[in-house]
Amino acid sequence: xxxxxxxxxxxxxETIGRTPLxxxxxxxxxxxxxLWAKCEWFNPGGxxxxxxxxxxxxxxxxxxxxxxxxxxxxxxxxxxxxxxxxVGRAKGYAVExxxxxxVTRDRKCLCGAYGARLVYTDAFSGSDGAIVKVREIVAATPxxxxxxDQYRNPANxxxxxxxxxxxxxxxxxxxxxxxxxxxxxxxxxxxTGRYLHERDAKVRVVAVEPSDGLHGLEGLKHMASAxxxxxxxxxxxxxxxxVETDDGYKMCGEALETCGLLxxxxxxxxxxxxxxxxxxxxxxxxxxxxxxAGERYLVGQGNK
Ligand SMILES: Cc1ncc(COP(=O)(O)O)c(C=O)c1O
Numbered sequence: 141x142x143x144x145x146x147x148x149x150x151x152x153x154e155t156i157g158r159t160p161l162x163x164x165x166x167x168x169x170x171x172x173x174x175l176w177a178k179c180e181w182f183n184p185g186g187x188x189x190x191x192x193x194x195x196x197x198x199x200x201x202x203x204x205x206x207x208x209x210x211x212x213x214x215x216x217x218x219x220x221x222x223x224x225x226x227v228g229r230a231k232g233y234a235v236e237x238x239x240x241x242x243v244t245r246d247r248k249c250l251c252g253a254y255g256a257r258l259v260y261t262d263a264f265s266g267s268d269g270a271i272v273k274v275r276e277i278v279a280a281t282p283x284x285x286x287x288x289d290q291y292r293n294p295a296n297x298x299x300x301x302x303x304x305x306x307x308x309x310x311x312x313x314x315x316x317x318x319x320x321x322x323x324x325x326x327x328x329x330x331x332t333g334r335y336l337h338e339r340d341a342k343v344r345v346v347a348v349e350p351s352d353g354l355h356g357l358e359g360l361k362h363m364a365s366a367x368x369x370x371x372x373x374x375x376x377x378x379x380x381x382x383v384e385t386d387d388g389y390k391m392c393g394e395a396l397e398t399c400g401l402l403x404x405x406x407x408x409x410x411x412x413x414x415x416x417x418x419x420x421x422x423x424x425x426x427x428x429x430x431x432x433a434g435e436r437y438l439v440g441q442g443n444k
Pocket of ligand 1: 187358360
């Protein structure tokens with residue numbers, strides 16, 4: 141079997157992106173339908189959010205808004221926090237992260253290990269509570285901070301427009317017919333979708349969303365009941381699939397049993413949505429983006 145040469149790079153940051161596309165042979169698909177997963181846990185910080193973190197920090201440096209005397213700050217339910225902590229550390233910046241107390245201990249330890257300072261908000265106010273808090277912190281001493289602001293920063297979708305979209309186009313040889321991904325900040329869907337639409341207007345971009353506001357799919361947002369991210373534009377996707385928390389969780393088990401993929405809960409939800417799409421087709425090439433691995437969710441919540 142011929143294998144692509146392993147990359148040789150001068151910085152860990154160069155290993156962000158270029159993640160593998162893996163075939164997912166789920167049952168119940170027509171012979172003419174291919175389902176592929178973009179496995180984002182191959183990024184060095186373990187999730188898709190490394191792409192956004194790198195893009196936000198690079199754009200901050202380019203515009204002059206981020207200078208060495210500033211602390212990078214943002215709110216995150218976890219993966220962006222890890223991405224910012226990793227990229228900030230590699231580039232020599234101080235990083236401060238605001239997150240709900242309920243974020244897994246593992247995630248908190250990881251950010252701490254990269255040297256980030258953590259600020260906790262009430263678990264019940266979720267990611268929106270952390271957003272409100274980080275805005276207060278920045279408003280109190282704006283000159284101290286570079287506010288990454290992943291919910292408003294165009295560098296977030298730009299990361300996907302510049303990297304995720306082109307990679308998928310290239311990996312499928314331009315054959316992709318459907319792109320499926322979960323909605324959190326919406327950066328993934330907005331940026332990847334825009335690129336794919338520009339390459340081929342017929343590609344259907346499908347956003348996966350929790351069925352209601354009180355859900356257990358970390359990283360995803362139910363737009364009707366959430367603080368809607370400024371970078372989100374409903375016209376950026378062609379369809380929306382609504383998923384129950386339980387179905388997302390069950391899909392994680394199914395992905396493990398049938399394909400040996402240990403995936404996170406939002407990845408389970410996205411894969412559930414992608415299977416719905418794939419099952420409705422007689423032919424097509426469906427690509428689903430899986431943001432992180434199940435490894436992230438093995439330990440308990442809070443400080444247990
Ligand atoms: C686990 C997980 N899934 C999905 C998403 C959603 O990605 P995006 O913010 O690009 O919409 C995130 C974002 O933080 C995430 O951490």
